[in-house]
Amino acid sequence: MLAGLILHGLAQAQDATYYQAPAFKPPAVAKIEVDKSSQKSDVGGDENCSSFVMTPMLVRQFFQHAKAVSEHRRMHELDWSACHAEGRVTFVDGQSGAWMITRYGVGALTLSSGRFKDKTIFLLCVKCEEWNR
Numbered sequence: 001m002l003a004g005l006i007l008h009g010l011a012q013a014q015d016a017t018y019y020q021a022p023a024f025k026p027p028a029v030a031k032i033e034v035d036k037s038s039q040k041s042d043v044g045g046d047e048n049c050s051s052f053v054m055t056p057m058l059v060r061q062f063f064q065h066a067k068a069v070s071e072h073r074r075m076h077e078l079d080w081s082a083c084h085a086e087g088r089v090t091f092v093d094g095q096s097g098a099w100m101i102t103r104y105g106v107g108a109l110t111l112s113s114g115r116f117k118d119k120t121i122f123l124l125c126v127k128c129e130e131w132n133r
Contacts, residue, residue, distance in 0.1 A: 024068045026063040026066055031089065031090040032089055035086050035088065037055065038054065038084075039085070039086070047082045049082065054101055059085070059099070061127075062101055062123075062125045062128050063099075065126070066123035080102070081103035084100055086099065094114070095114040098110050107122070107123040107125070
């Protein structure tokens with residue numbers, strides 16, 4: 001009985017992280033590195049990524065306006081694009097990590113330091129959604 005309650009509690013905790021956005025707001029950016037300014041996922045179908053190119057300035061704007069979203073929202077409610085860019089970021093507070101941003105302003109940030117170390121945070125920049133539609 002106790003083991004069942006513990007497992008039920010763990011499942012609820014996992015569900016909470018899936019459905020709730022973490023309390024994360026990107027700090028000000030100190031340094032942006034763009035490793036791949038534009039690429040297409042293997043499962044991209046016929047989407048043309050030639051007009052999608054992320055510059056350091058666009059990445060900086062993304063982090064200025066992005067808000068954390070839940071994994072559920074990213075998977076089920078936001079537009080998906082095969083076109084994405086990748087790189088690394090360092091924030092003024094010393095946190096750093098790897099980022100991926102899609103054509104429609106949806107991104108992922110995996111931090112290598114700080115409170116969210118080794119966690120992937122999903123981000124949405126509503127102001128950025130229309131960059132490359």
